[in-house]
Amino acid sequence: MVGDNRRRPPLSCRRRPYLRPGPEGHAITVDNFGPLLQYLVSGLTNGAIYALIALGFGIIYNATTIINFAQGEMVMLGALCAISLYQLYPSLPLAFVGGVALVTVAGLLLERLALRPARDVSPITLIIITVGGAVFIKGLAMSFWGKEAYTLPPFSGSTPLHLGPATMMPQNLWVLGVGALVVALLEAFFRLTLAGKAMRACAYNQRAARLVGIPASRMVQFSFGLSAALGAAGGILIAPLTLGVYDMGTMLGLKGFCAAILGGLGSSLGGVLGGLLLGVAESLASGLISSGYRDAVAFFILLVVLFWRPQGLVGGRG
Amino acid sequence: MTRLLLNPWLLFAAGVLLVPQAVTNQYYFTLLNIIGIHTILVVGLNLLMGYAGQISLGHAAFFGLGAYTSGILTAAGVVNPWLALLLGLVVSGSAAFLIGIPVLKLRGYYLAMATLGFGVIIFIVLVQGHRFTGGPSGLHGIPSLSLGGFPLDTPFRLYFLVWTCVGLLLAFSANLVDSRVGRALRALHDSETAAQSLAVHTARLKLQIFVLSALYASLAGSLYAHTLNFIAPSSFDIMFSIKLVTMVVVGGMASIWGSLLGAATLTVLPEFLAFFQEFEVVIYGAILMVVMIFLPRGLVRGLMDLWERRHRLTEGGTTPG
Amino acid sequence: MPPGRVKAVIGPNGAGKTTLFNLVTGFLIPDAGRILSLGAEIQGEPAHATAARGIARTFQLVQLFDHLTVLENVMVGRHRLTRAGMLAGALRLPRARREDAAIRRDAWEALEMVGLAVRAHQPAAALPLGLKRLLEIARALAAQPILLLLDEPASGLDPVETERLGEMILDLKARGVTVLLVEHDMSLTMEVADDIAVLNYGRLIAEGPPRAIQRHPEVIAAYLGTDWQG
Numbered sequence: 001m002v003g004d005n006r007r008r009p010p011l012s013c014r015r016r017p018y019l020r021p022g023p024e025g026h027a028i029t030v031d032n033f034g035p036l037l038q039y040l041v042s043g044l045t046n047g048a049i050y051a052l053i054a055l056g057f058g059i060i061y062n063a064t065t066i067i068n069f070a071q072g073e074m075v076m077l078g079a080l081c082a083i084s085l086y087q088l089y090p091s092l093p094l095a096f097v098g099g100v101a102l103v104t105v106a107g108l109l110l111e112r113l114a115l116r117p118a119r120d121v122s123p124i125t126l127i128i129i130t131v132g133g134a135v136f137i138k139g140l141a142m143s144f145w146g147k148e149a150y151t152l153p154p155f156s157g158s159t160p161l162h163l164g165p166a167t168m169m170p171q172n173l174w175v176l177g178v179g180a181l182v183v184a185l186l187e188a189f190f191r192l193t194l195a196g197k198a199m200r201a202c203a204y205n206q207r208a209a210r211l212v213g214i215p216a217s218r219m220v221q222f223s224f225g226l227s228a229a230l231g232a233a234g235g236i237l238i239a240p241l242t243l244g245v246y247d248m249g250t251m252l253g254l255k256g257f258c259a260a261i262l263g264g265l266g267s268s269l270g271g272v273l274g275g276l277l278l279g280v281a282e283s284l285a286s287g288l289i290s291s292g293y294r295d296a297v298a299f300f301i302l303l304v305v306l307f308w309r310p311q312g313l314v315g316g317r318g
Numbered sequence: 319m320t321r322l323l324l325n326p327w328l329l330f331a332a333g334v335l336l337v338p339q340a341v342t343n344q345y346y347f348t349l350l351n352i353i354g355i356h357t358i359l360v361v362g363l364n365l366l367m368g369y370a371g372q373i374s375l376g377h378a379a380f381f382g383l384g385a386y387t388s389g390i391l392t393a394a395g396v397v398n399p400w401l402a403l404l405l406g407l408v409v410s411g412s413a414a415f416l417i418g419i420p421v422l423k424l425r426g427y428y429l430a431m432a433t434l435g436f437g438v439i440i441f442i443v444l445v446q447g448h449r450f451t452g453g454p455s456g457l458h459g460i461p462s463l464s465l466g467g468f469p470l471d472t473p474f475r476l477y478f479l480v481w482t483c484v485g486l487l488l489a490f491s492a493n494l495v496d497s498r499v500g501r502a503l504r505a506l507h508d509s510e511t512a513a514q515s516l517a518v519h520t521a522r523l524k525l526q527i528f529v530l531s532a533l534y535a536s537l538a539g540s541l542y543a544h545t546l547n548f549i550a551p552s553s554f555d556i557m558f559s560i561k562l563v564t565m566v567v568v569g570g571m572a573s574i575w576g577s578l579l580g581a582a583t584l585t586v587l588p589e590f591l592a593f594f595q596e597f598e599v600v601i602y603g604a605i606l607m608v609v610m611i612f613l614p615r616g617l618v619r620g621l622m623d624l625w626e627r628r629h630r631l632t633e634g635g636t637t638p639g
Numbered sequence: 640m641p642p643g644r645v646k647a648v649i650g651p652n653g654a655g656k657t658t659l660f661n662l663v664t665g666f667l668i669p670d671a672g673r674i675l676s677l678g679a680e681i682q683g684e685p686a687h688a689t690a691a692r693g694i695a696r697t698f699q700l701v702q703l704f705d706h707l708t709v710l711e712n713v714m715v716g717r718h719r720l721t722r723a724g725m726l727a728g729a730l731r732l733p734r735a736r737r738e739d740a741a742i743r744r745d746a747w748e749a750l751e752m753v754g755l756a757v758r759a760h761q762p763a764a765a766l767p768l769g770l771k772r773l774l775e776i777a778r779a780l781a782a783q784p785i786l787l788l789l790d791e792p793a794s795g796l797d798p799v800e801t802e803r804l805g806e807m808i809l810d811l812k813a814r815g816v817t818v819l820l821v822e823h824d825m826s827l828t829m830e831v832a833d834d835i836a837v838l839n840y841g842r843l844i845a846e847g848p849p850r851a852i853q854r855h856p857e858v859i860a861a862y863l864g865t866d867w868q869g
Contacts, residue, residue, distance in 0.1 A: 067427040067430070067431065069430070069431075069434075114607050114611060117611050117612075118610065118611050118614075119611070119612070119614060120610075120614035122371065122614075123425060123426040123427060124367065124371050124372070124373050124426055125610050125614050127373050127375075127426060127427065127430045128373070128563065128567060128606055128610045129606070129607055129610045129611060131375065131430075131560060131563070131606060132602075132603045132604070132605070132606025132607035132610065133603065133607055134603070135557075135560055135599055135600075135602055135603030135606065136599075136600055136603025136604055136606075136607060137603070138599060138603070139597065139598075139599030139600030139601075139602070139603050140600055142599060142600075143597065143600065250438070250556060251438065254431070254434060254435050254438060257431050258435070261428075261431075292442075292446040293442065293443075293446065295438065295439070295442055296439045296442055296443070298435070299435035299436065299438065299439045300439075302431075302432065302435055303417065303420060303421075303432065303435075306420045306421055306424065306428060306432065307419075307420035490729045490730070491729070493728065493729045493730070493731050494725065494728055494729035497723065497725075497727075497728025497729060497731075497735065497739065498714075498717075498718065498721055498723045498728055498735070498738065498739060498742065499723070499724065499725045499728050499729075500728065500729075501707065501711055501714055501715050501718075502715060502718055504704065504706060504707055504711075505704040505707060505712075505715045507706070508703070508704040508705050508706055508707065509702045509703070509704060509705075511686075511698070511702055512698065512702035512703070512704065513687075513704075513715070514685070514686035514687045514690065515686060515690050515695065515696050515698075515702075515779075516690055516695070516715055516716055516718050516719065516778070516779075516782055517687050517688075517690035517691040517718050517719035517782065518687055518690075518715070518718050519687045519688075520687065526725055527725075530725070572706075
């Protein structure tokens with residue numbers, strides 16, 4: 001949530017160390033089809049991360065109708081935890097699992113310590129509590145990790161792959177692959193397992209779900225854990241490409257929310273599509289128009305969607 | 319007699335007039351001016367949050383729009399500072415109006431997220447727009463205000479202007495919440511449905527109060543620019559928006575005087591407590607969570623409620639007629 | 640519906656009574672059909688606009704402004720009939736002050752009429768349920784409605800309070816207010832209603848004066864098994 005930018009340039013002016021092809025501001029011709037494809041690759045990669053965050057927003061929203069403003073911080077926490085674990089013991093799979101596990105605990109704690117004891121459950125109170133949680137987490141991360149950026153090695157080397165005129169890092173494939181896998185697992189969980197069905201029931205009608213014996217409070221807790229895990233996975237996947245910094249969460253959270261709104265809040269298909277769409281739109285805009293205002297694109301899209309189609313592009317539950 | 323002595327407005331006026339007798343150091347006047355500017359921001363935000371029950375997580379953006387409109391136009395010497403201040407109000411008010419139309423029709427979460435995004439964007443624009451804003455290193459050479467030929471170029475001279483504004487806006491706000499529109503505003507906070515059933519146009523009312531609070535912020539921004547004669551984007555980031563929310567929460571939602579208290583407390587503490595500065599972010603986060611979990615009506619009001627409850631228990635519980 | 644009459648809408652649970660209210664007051668938008676009030680079509684109008692036409696309502700679950708005082712609740716009721724804007728109020732312009740004084744006076748009168756004046760300065764949340772219902776009605780009446788919709792006003796009231804409610808409704812009728820009443824308490828309904836409409840599953844199955852309704856075969860069938868005494 002916080003942007004203490006006194007010592008460092010803000011996120012938007014920090015050059016991302018990946019996929020920054022050629023001079024910017026090309027006109028589209030056959031000759032620079034390459035850059036266009038390049039934007040698409042980087043857009044889809046970022047979009048996959050936005051999709052994971054959007055799914056996290058949706059899961060909590062479905063269980064509680066809360067928007068968890070700390071969602072972005074879970075991404076940051078995932079990246080930094082995995083990086084620290086990797087420094088302790090250099091095994092990427094362990095760092096991944098350990099990072100996700102730690103952040104899941106953080107998500108559960110947030111629900112248990114900050115949201116459950118709340119006496120007043122009006123939206124404004126819950127917004128302030130989760131914003132407070134976000135700031136708190138971010139502040140702790142700043143005290144613990146400092147303000148510098150950390151790297152996590154790519155999952156399988158950094159030899160660029162050539163895809164026609166464009167190049168991509170193996171990590172891009174990891175992001176897209178693992179992202180798709182997570183989404184598939186999540187969907188299977190919601191459709192096939194009892195716990196998943198119970199969560200969907202809660203999303204439809206919390207009171208009715210409680211009447212048939214589904215423990216709503218357990219579901220709420222579970223939703224916080226699950227969405228924290230999703231966020232963490234996103235953070236760890238993107239860390240080799242963007243570095244891990246204590247303040248990376250705000251922007252990612254905002255964009256994940258934008259993706260969720262774009263796809264229709266609470267719809268998982270919508271969240272995924274919204275994420276990918278936002279990623280590509282943002283990448284194209286920053287490549288073809290101006291990279292400095294790259295982060296403004298998401299917000300602009302958010303406002304336009306809110307204005308014209310607040311139920312999201314994929315429709316769903318109005 | 320005691321009632322007269324305890325009249326908060328008299329106390330306020332006396333305080334504003336007496337403080338200069340006790341304070342001589344110009345640094346303290348700067349601090350007092352900053353407190354005043356924060357109070358203006360917090361009262362405006364409190365109208366929106368505490369009374370109307372809507373939230374803005376990007377109030378620093380309106381503060382920044384005011385400050386930079388004043389700063390850019392006056393540093394270049396193009397425009398009279400007072401006219402620049404008015405233009406700042408126009409810019410901020412229009413921005414709030416345009417954002418408010420789509421998001422205020424929706425639930426509070428959308429407003430919160432949209433204002434958060436708006437705050438981020440304005441911050442980016444301030445950093446990126448080097449040509450006008452001076453970029454990350456800031457905008458220098460903003461002239462001081464002057465009033466009828468009398469330059470308000472020292473913190474002491476500016477003190478009276480700032481605190482006159484504070485006093486007027488506190489009175490304006492207190493009157494507002496006790497008026498027909500103010501009651502409707504508080505009503506919609508409790509039950510939007512019932513308010514609508516009594517012919518309150520809730521969407522328009524929310525938009526009005528959102529714009530009003532942006533205007534407060536813009537005025538504060540212009541004063542800020544002329545107080546420090548220098549502004550940089552870091553004063554208008556998201557963390558500052560969250561600090562403002564924290565000030566509202568500490569002073570108490572829906573409390574006009576609490577706004578003054580919240581602004582003063584959280585402006586003064588970091589100046590004198592080193593550990594507060596070091597762990598600023600964590601502390602603000604913790605305050606927000608703890609107060610909202612346990613004392614959702616605000617720190618001051620909450621403590622008063624607790625005290626009253628204990629008091630009533632020990633007294634044996636008499637209901638006031 | 641003729642003006643100055645009391646019409647009751649009854650029917651088993653889920654018959655669509657509250658939905659009818661929501662349609663009339665603009666909280667729901669109808670899929671088909673027209674809603675007419677004083678000759679004007681009002682379907683699809685937002686709730687506040689409908690209210691501005693003089694259609695007031697109470698809610699099945701009491702919806703008071705909990706943090707406002709009892710008096711202020713009624714004062715909000717006067718919103719429809721008053722004009723002062725944000726600036727006028729905040730600057731305490733003379734006309735806003737005059738208007739506010741009038742609002743306060745009218746609200747006091749309304750409170751005295753329903754016997755709530757002694758509690759005027761308490762927060763509305765502090766009232767017991769019976770008085771909350773009373774306050775909600777008083778608030779709706781402060782808007783001087785042409786049509787008043789009461790959604791189960793007697794639920795949660797004790798017999799004495801219910802009786803006072805009945806008197807109040809009859810008193811309103813005498814003052815020319817049209818009342819649309821949804822109520823499960825049959826003795827109250829029979830006592831105050833001029834006409835009764837019976838809904839079942841969203842369909843009108845009978846309509847007429849109380850005596851006739853009591854003997855209507857389809858009504859008895861719909862109510863079979865519920866505590867139907869008349």
